Amino acid sequence: TTHYLFIVVVAVNSTLLTINAGDYIFYTDWAWTSFVVFSISQSTMLVVGAIYYMLFTGVPGAATYYATIMTIYTWVAKGAWFALGYPYDFVAVPVWIPSAMLLDLTYWATRRNKHAAILIGGTLVGLSLPLFNMINLLTIRDPLEMAFKYPRPTLPPYMTPIEPQVGKFYNSPVALGAGAGAVLSVPIAALGAKLNTWTYR
Secondary structure, eight states, X not given: OHHHXXXXXXXXXXXXXXXXXXXXXXXXXHHHHTHHHHHHHHHHHHHHHHHHHHHHHOOTTHHHHHHHHHHHHHHHHHHHHHHXXXXXXXXOOOOOHHHHHHHHHHHHHTTSOHHHIIIIIXXXXXXXXXXXXXXXXXXXXXXXXXXXXXXXXXXXXXXXXXXXXXXXXXXXXXXXXXXXXXXXXXXXXXXXXXXXXXXXX
């Protein structure tokens, strides 16, 4: 009973950490104007939580299950804001599931090799998650107009939405987000796996 209870606690707490990583991360204005921070926080938190959860259970599908939990939680939050009178696009639900499926596929294809899951899977998450989420954000109805029309009273001054300056490729949110996410998700996932080893040694 303690074993399964711990799995539930890890899943719930990791989910709350991920959907709030970077502060207000799934609100449209913040996710759109700070896409690099969005990519770094979401890719690293997804990999850390999924690797920890996957290694603890030993089941290749655990990462996708973990991402599904986060998706459901965020859709509930989206529905809550919508019920309060905010527009449907006020909350952007991050696309975690496809990247988590790549992580699971890596874990399965390498015969449950945790180091391969961290290195290869972490890189795949860091590269794919910014791409999926940029496509997701492109479908949102004018996020900057929405941000100014429906300001949140708790929004700090330094997070006030600004017009994104995206010109050349090296200044592209997708390029920066993918690069930063891929680079940072691997060592942080490795740290999470090391902590998992220390816990159960």
